[in-house]
Amino acid sequence: MKLGAKNTTGWKATISVAMSNYIEAGSIIAIATSLGFWQDEFGISNFAVGLLAALSANAFGAAVGAAVGGPLCDRYGRKAIYTYDLMVYMAGVLIAAFAFNFGMLLIAFVVTGLAVGAGVPASWTYIAEQAPSGARARHVGTAQLAWSIGPLVGFALAAALAPLGLLGSRLIFLHLFVVAAVVWWIRQGLTESKIWTEEGRDSATTETKGAPAQVSAAGGEGLRGLFSKKVNITALLVLIGIYGFWNTVAGQAGIFMPRVYETAGVDSAVQQDLLQVLVWGMTVLATYFVFMRLADHMSQRLLFALGAIPGIFAWAVLVMFTDGGMPTLLIFAICWGISSGVGAQAFYSLWASELFATPYRASAQGFMFFVVRSATGALSYFFPTLLAATGLAWVGLILISCLTISLIIGVVWAPNTRGKELKDIEIERYGQPISPELTGASTLANTPAYSVGTAGSN
Template identity: 60%
Template sequence: MSTKPKVTGWKATIAVAMSNYIEAGSIIALATSLGFWQEYFGFSNLIIGLVAAISANAFGAAVGALLGGWAGDRFGRKFIYTYDLVVYMLGTLLVVFATHPAMLLTGVVLTGIAVGAGVPVAWTYIAEEAPATDRAKHVGSAQLAWSLGPALVFLFATLVVPLGLLGSRIIFAHLFVVAFITWWVRRGLGESNTWKKSNEERLATEASTGIKRRNYRELLLNKNNVKALLFLTGVYALWNLVAGQMGIFMPRVYESAGVESGTQQNLLQVLLWTCTVAATYFGFMKFADRMSRRKLYVIGAILGIAAWILLVFANITMPMLILFAVLWGVSAGIGAQAFYALWAAEMFATKYRASAQGVLFFVARILVGVLSYWFPTMLAEQGVAFVGVIMIALLVAAMIIGWIGAPNTSGRTLEEIEAERYGAAPGEAPQATAQQTTADRQ
């Protein structure tokens, strides 16, 4: 006999969204500690790039996403958010008590795999359980949690700067505590109703045909899926190449721009992420269900491009850096990641929705990892202007792709969107009437 879930509604959304706080917090905790670890272990810039590349910011998360996406579709959303944080907590403990490079590297990899497995499934679960008319608001809560992570961790890092590496260990310890509380609350979550229905259909089909479903094979052989994967890779992976370097290397960018104080670097990031929090809540969560998503996406993209143009071509002063932080912060709140989380849940069928997000997250984080390996060296040898031009080009490309390919999905149920994209299930008529009522919003 099944038990009724104890955690439902917005409480469930928030509990699952905390994956994003933990992910972003892990990236920033590592970002603010890289200098201390470099000094403690005597790492070169290339080794620091390797640490960043295998972390939750890149390769670690990439591997976790590929595994977690498949497992989330095969065994259920609850399977992932029951076990991923156990692995995460083990990883953070290794970092907290690291006295040898192997302990640090193992801890960084484990935390990366855990958040990689958890975040795509979290976006999937939230979208599946959200009301159709408020889906962006609920998905936006994950973006809100993702923004709160850096805002609070950078503030925390500012307060513990005098403690040096001990302060960084304390920050990772706080992430362990947050992960434990989140894991405890999630024990009361139920399974996604959308997944349960889809899984029942899968089991019935496999029983009648004797053919086991191969999620990634089916995903990659469907033309609609391939088009959606390419579109979302353009939207998210290109933007994330920029955001990924900023998340973990932005203090070094500020240092290269003349801001040598660690406290000032962290406070600039606190401002940036506070603006992201505000823009997510007052921008994306308030308007993405109510206005043209294409327009909102382009507004966010333009602000991000403007921020980097300032950093590259303007005379760098503290007021300019403050303006940069505000522009990018607002851009990130209403920009590519929030829309990616929403569109990735909407554009794929339930049976491989999490797998698709796993593939997308994998590709995005692999690309970030490759660039992360070389980024510290390029920044040190070529300067801010050189890497800045690369960042601008990536952001412009992501903006154009999102503007051209933004789907018309606002206000429609996932079942209606799936019926349109894949065709109605046998014996059902395509549901087109409700779809037409929101076309003018796009």
């Protein structure tokens, strides 16, 4: 039975699309909690472990998927990508669940990573385009919430299934397959993004009278249109700076945190997983009670700073008091969890949808995700070896520096877009309509061009 499109709209549509983030983040945690078991089972080296991490949903796999999926999303629509993308994802996690050698596991991680990367720009773009302007952060925050619940459940399952060893990890991958299948079924009733459909109807050569076009000519601009305008390049640099430096830390923490805890003196896999449950539990609470409730109503520049500072403090405590035992780790888990819920990723997913015109909104996100996850992948190659060779102190100082740079960029160049329609933001930024539907349609056409970091009541 297929759900009717009219039955999957509003918050139901937002939640069903946001579930991409649950299974995507869940796959990263499934990899993180299983790497030790795979290493013992297949007898692979630390470098091979780094290769698995680097080519997975946490890094290069997702990077390539986003680079391909973003432009396709602008060309063929958001719905097409997030529908078929889930089929690829299900294949990847199923292969992982039944992997019996290193080669099969590597293929599984790469396939899953490609699917994760393709799904991220589609889901974030769709949610932002469908959300009311006065509640856009709340809707986009739903994706961040789902991203947080995925690791929370993943680490809880890892702790509960730890006595089963590798079998428990295989079961976690199977749970992701089941959730993805359910989400795929629900999404069959989703309508296409209204903004993308209207522009496709206006500009596509393959339209039929009274029916939405299946291919958007506007979306053909993709990366070509994206790099043709200085205002886009400026926004790309700012957002890559905010998200990239933060994700350099979060990417390693997400997949290698058990090894960091081990370096800090916690050898028990169950205790490591429970600490991560605390991290992600705090992330869920901070996302819902702080970001989703406040980001539409208060200065986003201030809220970004208030979210970033606890993250820097968390890693500083972990580095300075490495031998502090469980109290130090609990402080770290609480502060890092709060920061992850209100910090760079939540605002990046919001601003990345606001600062680019519809014809290349998903392409921009795909490109940025490619750059950021590639950097994460490069570090993932060496992180396990670097951590083992130099210890937590030196690695921690690098991570603290990255978080500090992200904070500075976000505070200085945070955009002033809160509460504005996407159409109006587009005209403010470009000085004229970019999307076909806006041509000659707005009284704001003469508004001075908007730039990232404009002073105002952000």
